[in-house]
Amino acid sequence: MARRSDHSRDEIKEMALVAGEKIIEEEGYKALTARRVSSAIGYTVGSLYLVFSNLDDLRLQINTRTLDQLLSGLDEVMKRCNTPHDCIKALAREYLRFAQRNELRWLMVFEHKLPAGIETPAWYLNHIEKLFECIDQQFYSLGSVKAQTGSVRAARALWSGVHGICILASTGKLNVVSGETVESVVDTLVDNFLKGWAV
Amino acid sequence: MARRSDHSRDEIKEMALVAGEKIIEEEGYKALTARRVSSAIGYTVGSLYLVFSNLDDLRLQINTRTLDQLLSGLDEVMKRCNTPHDCIKALAREYLRFAQRNELRWLMVFEHKLPAGIETPAWYLNHIEKLFECIDQQFYSLGSVKAQTGSVRAARALWSGVHGICILASTGKLNVVSGETVESVVDTLVDNFLKGWAV
C-alpha cells in the first residue's frame, strides 16, 4: 500500500468534489461524510485530508461551485432580457428554477454554518455578494428619482424576498394554496414591489 | 444506581428542553447533542430516550416552543395596531426583532430537516402555517378589490420575503450597506409591496 500515484492531487480533488455533489443531491447535506466521499473515489479517509484541510473546506468548495453555476445561469438570463423590469422578473424566475433543479445542493449554500467563532471566509461572502449585485445593477438601470439613495437597499430587500420564497418552498414550509405554483408567488412579490417602487 | 425518582417524567422532559434551549442559544444548533443535554440535567444518556423518542423529537419540541413564543409575540403586536397597513409593518418588525433576539433558536426552527424519507409531522407544519395566517388575516382586512383571488398569495409572498431578509441577516449574508439597518430593509420591502398592492 501507499504511493499509488494513480491520480494527481488536482484529480483527487476534482473526483472528491464531484462525488460529494452526487451524495448531496441524492441524500442531502448530512450524508456528506469524509468516509463516504473517500470510499466513493476509491481512497481511504486520510487521503482526503491531503487535499482538503477539513470537511468544511470540502463543503465550502462545493458551495463555491454551486454558486458559480447559479451565477452563470443568471448571467445568461441578463443577456436575453430587455427592460430592467422584465430583467428582474426573469432573474427571479431563474433563481427559483435553479433552486428547484438543484435543491439539496442549493440549500447547502445557505444552510452551511462554520463552527462558532470561525468566520466565513471573505472570498466566500464576496461570492454570495455577486448574487445581489446582479439585481443592484437592474435597479440602477431603472433610473428612478430615488436611485441614488435607496436603490441598493431596494435591491437587497426584493432579492432577499425572492430568496425567502425559494427557501421556504424548498424546505416544504411555504404551504402554497392548492393549484398555485411557487413561481406565481415569486411573480406576485416582484410585480407588486416594482409597482410600488415606481410610484 | 437506577431508580432515583428524583424527578417525574414531565420534570425531566422540561429540564431537558430548557437545558437544550440554553445550549443552542450559547453554542448553536450543532452543540445540541444527547450527551450534552443529559449531562446538563444530571442524568445519563439513556434516560433521555425514556422521555424523547430520539434527538429529532427533542429538536422538534424545542422548535415548537420557539414557534409558540414567536406567535404570542405577534399576537401581542396585533392587539396594539390599527390599520392593516400599520399592522403588517409592525408584525414584520416584530418578526425581525424576535429573530434577532433569539437568533440561534429561531434559525433552528427553519434549518432543521428530518432525515431523507421521513416527512415533517403535520402538526409541526400546521404550527408554522399559523405564522402565515397572521398576515393572511391582515391582507383580508385590507379589503382590496382583488381580495378574493390573490390576497392569500400576496400574504405568502410578502411574508416569505420578510422571512428571507431575516434569514440572510442572521446568517451574515445580507451585506447591508454600511449605516443601514436590517429593519430599514424590512420596511422597504413592506412599504413598496403594499404600495404596489394598493394600486
Place this chain on the structure above:
DNA sequence: ACCTGAACACCGTTCAAGT
C-alpha cells in the same frame, strides 16, 4: 512523496443488568 490503516475522542441509539 504518497497513501494507508489504526488510533483517538467524539457521536446517536439500544438494552441487559442492577436497585
Place this chain on the structure above:
DNA sequence: ACCTGAACACCGTTCAAGT
C-alpha cells in the same frame, strides 16, 4: 419501575508506518 453504563456502529481528524 426507573435509571445506569456498557455496547454498537458510526462520526472527524491525525499520524506513525509502510512502499
